[in-house]
Amino acid sequence: MGHSDIKLDNLWLPFTPNKDFHQSPRVFTGADGMYFTTADGSKVLDGVSSLWCVGAGHNRREINEAIYKQLQTLDYSTAFQFGNDRAFEAAQMIAALSPGDLNKVFFCTSGSEAADTAMKMALAYHRARGQGQRGVFIGRERGYHGVGFGGMSVGGIGGNRKLFGSAMLPHVDHLRFIHDPVNHAYINSELPVFAEDWLLELEQRLLPLHDPSNVAAIIVEPVAGSAGWYLPPKGYLQRLREICDKHGILLIFDEVITGFGRMGKPFAADYFGVVPDMLNFAKCVTNGVVPMGGVVCRAHVHDAIMSVPTPAHVIEFSHGYTYSGHPVACAAAVATMKLLADEKLFERAAAMGPVLGNAVHAAIKGLPHVISIRALGLAAAVELSPSDKGVGARGYAVFLECLKHGVLVRSAGDNLVLAPAYVVEKPQIEQMVDVLAQAIKRVA
Numbered sequence: 208m209g210h211s212d213i214k215l216d217n218l219w220l221p222f223t224p225n226k227d228f229h230q231s232p233r234v235f236t237g238a239d240g241m242y243f244t245t246a247d248g249s250k251v252l253d254g255v256s257s258l259w260c261v262g263a264g265h266n267r268r269e270i271n272e273a274i275y276k277q278l279q280t281l282d283y284s285t286a287f288q289f290g291n292d293r294a295f296e297a298a299q300m301i302a303a304l305s306p307g308d309l310n311k312v313f314f315c316t317s318g319s320e321a322a323d324t325a326m327k328m329a330l331a332y333h334r335a336r337g338q339g340q341r342g343v344f345i346g347r348e349r350g351y352h353g354v355g356f357g358g359m360s361v362g363g364i365g366g367n368r369k370l371f372g373s374a375m376l377p378h379v380d381h382l383r384f385i386h387d388p389v390n391h392a393y394i395n396s397e398l399p400v401f402a403e404d405w406l407l408e409l410e411q412r413l414l415p416l417h418d419p420s421n422v423a424a425i426i427v428e429p430v431a432g433s434a435g436w437y438l439p440p441k442g443y444l445q446r447l448r449e450i451c452d453k454h455g456i457l458l459i460f461d462e463v464i465t466g467f468g469r470m471g472k473p474f475a476a477d478y479f480g481v482v483p484d485m486l487n488f489a490k491c492v493t494n495g496v497v498p499m500g501g502v503v504c505r506a507h508v509h510d511a512i513m514s515v516p517t518p519a520h521v522i523e524f525s526h527g528y529t530y531s532g533h534p535v536a537c538a539a540a541v542a543t544m545k546l547l548a549d550e551k552l553f554e555r556a557a558a559m560g561p562v563l564g565n566a567v568h569a570a571i572k573g574l575p576h577v578i579s580i581r582a583l584g585l586a587a588a589v590e591l592s593p594s595d596k597g598v599g600a601r602g603y604a605v606f607l608e609c610l611k612h613g614v615l616v617r618s619a620g621d622n623l624v625l626a627p628a629y630v631v632e633k634p635q636i637e638q639m640v641d642v643l644a645q646a647i648k649r650v651a
């Protein structure tokens with residue numbers, strides 16, 4: 208089968224320039240290990256774990272078999288008023304892996320749903336404690352928390368707000384973005400130390416403006432992933448935790464990208480040594496194989512909501528999804544977590560991170576239009592200056608050029624991101640970096 212045999216008419220692709228796609232379709236038909244097969248039979252090296260999802264690599268027998276076994280045992284069961292054994296097992300494993308007393312797991316199906324779930328938990332928590340006035344949420348510029356109206360409102364991605372900004376949630380504000388392109392354009396496996404106190408604006412401007420007693424929660428990605436792998440300055444997350452504690456504000460980490468190993472630890476919370484009140488996850492929890500998301504919250508959040516006196520038939524937290532704790536997704540999650548542990552894949556991600564960071568800096572720093580390179584954990588971003596065709600045009604051209612030469616990279620505006628599966632080998636890192644470097648030279 209070639210690309211020309213595929214009927215393109217009926218599928219509307221997400222986050223894709225559909226008109227351009229139809230000029231030159233890109234269709235995958237298979238995947239194994241680090242590679243895709245395309246409709247015309249060529250191989251593509253997956254440099255981004257397929258949207259940061261496939262931490263353990265593609266087509267893992269252990270996960271496939273667990274899914275098949277689950278399908279033959281309990282394919283689906285109602286998510287409301289009942290649990291299923293696999294959901295309890297997955298929740299127990301996630302709680303055991305999570306730092307501090309993050310130990311109550313609420314399942315959903317995606318990172319977007321996780322954002323809305325965490326925000327609703329924050330509102331329910333404050334109301335249970337007699338502080339129902341706390342309805343302000345603070346996100347961060349260029350933060351990404353998915354595409355639901357809650358997540359999009361606390362998010363700060365201009366492109367996502369362009370069409371829908373008129374219907375965003377009220378009572379939302381944003382921290383300023385974390386990037387110093389002048390003094391810290393090049394970062395290789397070490398957090399930048401900013402001369403300025405980056406959170407002074409929160410203490411001196413945002414909190415007094417809204418009054419801290421009205422703020423429900425602050426939500427951030429520990430590392431800004433979708434924007435293009437931007438790293439917080441040293442001490443930033445610790446200080447954010449302290450400010451939240453001082454004012455009774457809940458802290459939510461969106462770890463949809465950083466969770467389950469990307470930082471060489473189970474979570475970025477472990478990497479940075481900061482425990483949030485709620486932690487959102489998705490993607491690598493099932494190796495991307497079956498959609499799953501969720502929020503793991505600290506005992507005090509859950510317990511406050513449960514402590515409201517209610518009759519036996521009344522639901523304490525009116526929220527949930529048909530597919531919350533889907534047995535097949537939970538079987539995939541259990542098998543994925545076993546695989547991550549058995550193969551020591553967090554340690555492997557930690558070991559391969561500097562290999563990637565060093566390779567990218569050595570081969571790409573100084574190439575035309577390169578204005579920043581940031582590497583931490585097993586991910587690296589190369590930022591190019593925008594061309595006169597507009598923001599994102601150069602990044603998109605480099606993405607297409609890499610694909611032509613057999614490597615999938617991710618373009619986020621004019622950032623090119625590499626975030627391979629944790630099982631990546633050094634020669635594969637060298638290949639993806641070399642293809643990216645050549646593409647940057649050709650497209651420039």
Ligand SMILES: Cc1ncc(COP(=O)(O)O)c(C=O)c1O
Nearest residue numbers: 317318319351352353461463464
């Ligand atoms: C930090 C973060 N939150 C939320 C989401 C949204 O996840 P989903 O696409 O599964 O809704 C993403 C997706 O990339 C993400 O990176």
